Amino acid sequence: MPREYTGEVIAYDGQNLTINVGQTNIDWQKLLRYNNGQVPKVDLVFDDQERRSLLQNKHMHALIGDIASWQGEDPEEVKLWFKWAFANAFELENIKTSHMTMEQASNFISILIAFAVKHGVPLTKYRPLEMLTLDDIFKYEYQCLMNKRCVLCGTNPSDMHHLDTIGANGGNRQKINHLKLRVVQLCREHHQMAGNMGVETFLDQYHLTGIRVNTEIAKIHSLNIK
Incomplete structure (x- = not known):
């Protein structure tokens, strides 16, 4: 199962690329098991501002993290399920969040928020009124009204x-x-x-x-x- 992480390029010498992933908790041993003990290969996707933004990516992972904590599930399993539901709803083939357009990413975040509000998921990593754009705050307000949540x-x-x-x-x-x-x-x-x-x-x-x-x-x- 592919695992997606976000990092910042800090060095490139023409052959070797060094990426800082911050405090991201990468389960390296699990990745090795998935790849029969071999160092896993990666797909490298640069943010060209036409695909989803780094801020949108941060929001996705925060929401998925809150939903996973509430469900007691692996965040990557939760992410996989929502990606399947998103692709099915919009009649898309299997899609990576890193390959989404900004519009697709916005719709994906809206689906996550709608699920969280409907089911009363405690939002601790993701704080809607601090992290959403004004247009998306409007959508969040509407979801709260429809589901009678403060x-x-x-x-x-x-x-x-x-x-x-x-x-x-x-x-x-x-x-x-x-x-x-x-x-x-x-x-x-x-x-x-x-x-x-x-x-x-x-x-x-x-x-x-x-x-x-x-x-x-x-x-x-x-x-x-x-």
């Missing part, structure tokens, strides 16, 4: 928190039309914190945008949309 800590149960003033829309939450009102999903502790901080300060501090209620969100949360 966008800040992942807690379930949690509640929808309205960012737009309800009083300006009729006052009665049971009767107003919730469509297009901005909301986020928060646990009780963070719900209170958001109320104390004020909407815009809260959104700015945690890089959130809020999600406008659509019919799917309304159905999940039993909201009136008439």
Whole structure:
């Protein structure tokens, strides 16, 4: 089974290439066993910025590491399964994460995040609100709403928190039309914190945008949309 690692080239003399892989935990003995005791060969792929970025690669491995810890599985086994699921979903042949385009890598990360949110995977290596781009934070907020998990800590149960003033829309939450009102999903502790901080300060501090209620969100949360 191929194993993929990321490193930084620190020297090249025309024949020998030296790569620093940092604190990466490479199970060298396992690699030797896979190759009948022989030093394994490697494929060398340089990041040309058209393929997935080094930052995206870091995010993939952090998410896979969290999912593997939660499942009690080998991260490489987890990675292999998600690569198979990704290739199947997008009708691709077997694909290496190092050969993904930036768009493919973004979609792959989205699949990992969706799985983590749906199943309540504790995200310790991967911190979505610190590591995601603004566009991807929006997707994460949406997943948290659909799965009723706090966008800040992942807690379930949690509640929808309205960012737009309800009083300006009729006052009665049971009767107003919730469509297009901005909301986020928060646990009780963070719900209170958001109320104390004020909407815009809260959104700015945690890089959130809020999600406008659509019919799917309304159905999940039993909201009136008439």
